[in-house]
Amino acid sequence: MLLETNERTVADEARALQARYGNLEPADIIELAIDHLFNEEIAVVSSFGAESSVLLHLIAQVDRATPVLFLETGKHFPATLRYRDELVGELGMTDVHDIHPLQQTLKDEDPYGAMSMTNKDRCCYIRKVEPMARAVAPYRAWMTGRKQFQASTRNALPVFESVGERIRINPLAQWTSADLQNYMVANHLPPHPLVAEGYRSIGCMPCTQPVKEGEDARSGRWAGSDKTECGIHLTGLTDQLSNISLTDSSL
Numbered sequence: 451m452l453l454e455t456n457e458r459t460v461a462d463e464a465r466a467l468q469a470r471y472g473n474l475e476p477a478d479i480i481e482l483a484i485d486h487l488f489n490e491e492i493a494v495v496s497s498f499g500a501e502s503s504v505l506l507h508l509i510a511q512v513d514r515a516t517p518v519l520f521l522e523t524g525k526h527f528p529a530t531l532r533y534r535d536e537l538v539g540e541l542g543m544t545d546v547h548d549i550h551p552l553q554q555t556l557k558d559e560d561p562y563g564a565m566s567m568t569n570k571d572r573c574c575y576i577r578k579v580e581p582m583a584r585a586v587a588p589y590r591a592w593m594t595g596r597k598q599f600q601a602s603t604r605n606a607l608p609v610f611e612s613v614g615e616r617i618r619i620n621p622l623a624q625w626t627s628a629d630l631q632n633y634m635v636a637n638h639l640p641p642h643p644l645v646a647e648g649y650r651s652i653g654c655m656p657c658t659q660p661v662k663e664g665e666d667a668r669s670g671r672w673a674g675s676d677k678t679e680c681g682i683h684l685t686g687l688t689d690q691l692s693n694i695s696l697t698d699s700s701l
C-alpha cells in the first residue's frame with residue numbers, strides 16, 4: 451500500500467516536472483536534473499547506438515562522473531563495443547558500468563545462446579529488462595536517449611515520466627533527426643561505424659538490420675516480427691521495479 455502511494459506521488463511529481471520544465475532545451479534539462487533535482491541519485495542508460503553520442507556529450511558537459519549504464523547483452527555488434535570504448539575515452543566519462551544478464555538464468559534458459567530465434571520477448575527479458583531493473587534500482591532517476599521522431603510508438607514521449615517510484619528523463623524527446631545531426635557535426639562527435647552501412651537504430655546483432663531511406667529509424671529492429679521495443683521502456687520494467695522500493699536496491 452505504501453509502495454502504491456509512493457508511486458502515485460512520483461507520477462504526480464513527473465507530471466509537475468513535465469509541465470514546468472518539459473520544453474526546456476536538452477542541455478538545461480540535463481543540468482537541472484544532475485545538479486538540482488537528483489544530485490548523485492541519477493544515472494544515464496546508453497546503448498552506444500547510432501545517436502548515443504549526443505546525450506553522452508551533453509551529460510559530459512555537466513558531470514563526467516555521471517554513472518553510465520550499458521546493458522551488455524552479450525549479443526552486441528563488435529563495432530558497438532569498440533565504439534563504446536572510443537566514445538567513453540573521448541568524452542572522459544569516468545563511471546561506466548557493464549550490466550550483464552544473470553549467468554545462472556542464461557545457463558538455465560538459454561544454454562546455447564540462441565533464444566533470440568525462438569522467443570525474442572523472453573530473450574529481451576533475461577538480457578535487458580531484468581538487468582535494467584537491477585541497474586537502475588539504486589537511483590531515483592535515470593536519463594535515456596529516446597526521441598519522439600524515432601517511431602510512431604514514441605510520438606507522444608514526454609521528457610519526464612514516472613516508472614514506479616522512480617523518474618525517467620528523456621532530455622532529447624523533442625529533438626529531430628536534423629537537430630541531432632547538427633549537434634554531432636558542431637561538436638565533432640564520431641558516428642557509430644555502422645551508420646555508414648545504413649543502420650539507424652542499433653541494438654543486438656541478431657535483431658538489427660539496416661533501414662531504407664524514409665523508413666522509421668527503428669524499423670530495422672526485430673524486422674519481420676511484431677516486436678517494436680525490447681521492454682526496458684515498457685511495463686515489464688515498471689513491474690520489476692514495483693517490487694523494489696527506493697530503500698531496497700539489493701536486487
Ligand code: SF4
Nearest residue numbers: 566573574577654657
Ligand atoms: S534484441 Fe534480440 S538478441 Fe538482444 S536481447 Fe532482445 S531478442 Fe535477445
